[in-house]
Amino acid sequence: MTSMIFVNLPVKDLNASMAFYEALGFRNNPQFTDDTAACMVWSEAIHVMLLTHDKWRTFTDRPIPPTxxxxxxxxxxxxxxxxxxxxxxxxxxxxxxxxxxxxxxxxxxxxxxxxxxxxxxxxxxxxxxxxxxxxxxxxxxxxxx
CATH class of the missing domain: 3.10.180.10 (2,3-Dihydroxybiphenyl 1,2-Dioxygenase, domain 1)
Known part of the structure; x- marks a missing residue:
């Protein structure tokens, strides 16, 4: 299996963030996308998981940094x-x-x-x-x- 990286990012507006990353050339993988998270694919090895703030907080108690x-x-x-x-x-x-x-x-x-x-x-x-x-x-x- 090819090594992969999944970069997880907290986002305020999931739909706006998906549109932003699509405009940069990422494509959405609907298999790992719902109304709390979206998997945006850059390459076979690089994926960006966009997570709503509520979803992000299920993984960590650390604060989300300001913009x-x-x-x-x-x-x-x-x-x-x-x-x-x-x-x-x-x-x-x-x-x-x-x-x-x-x-x-x-x-x-x-x-x-x-x-x-x-x-x-x-x-x-x-x-x-x-x-x-x-x-x-x-x-x-x-x-x-």
Whole structure:
């Protein structure tokens, strides 16, 4: 079985959050969706569980952070720079906030940070590992080095 990650996020408005994530390119898995939670799929290995606050509280007593805090930044890869820009623009057009941090362009890596309607921080990023300085040097860039 392929290893998977399920990112669980508390959300105030489940329908609005589902629409937001669909606009970013996630798709809904109705098998794990009801009126208290929605499973939004990014890839075969990455799923985001959107949980109403009431549902969230069945899993933990810890407080839900305010939208102005940063509990974690979740980075997801995109196929190219244009896809990074498109995701950032979709966030702004669908109830989120674009460019919550300065754009980063290192040549071999490009990223933009956005926040969903509940303030959860995402980093849309593209990277060309072959363009990393020193990646093609002998002995560099391999797991056994």
């Amino acid at each position: 102005t805090s940063s509990e974690v930044m979740l980075a997801i890869s995109c196929n190219n720079r244009e896809a990074v820009d498109a995701m950032n623009n979709a966030a702004a057009d669908n109830g989120g906030v674009a460019d919550i941090n300065p754009l980063q362009d290192l040549g071999f890596m490009y990223n933009r940070n956005l926040a969903d309607p509940d303030g959860h921080v995402w980093e849309a990023m593209w990277m060309d590992p072959t363009a990393i300085p020193g990646a093609n040097d002998e002995g560099q860039g391999s797991a056994g080095a």
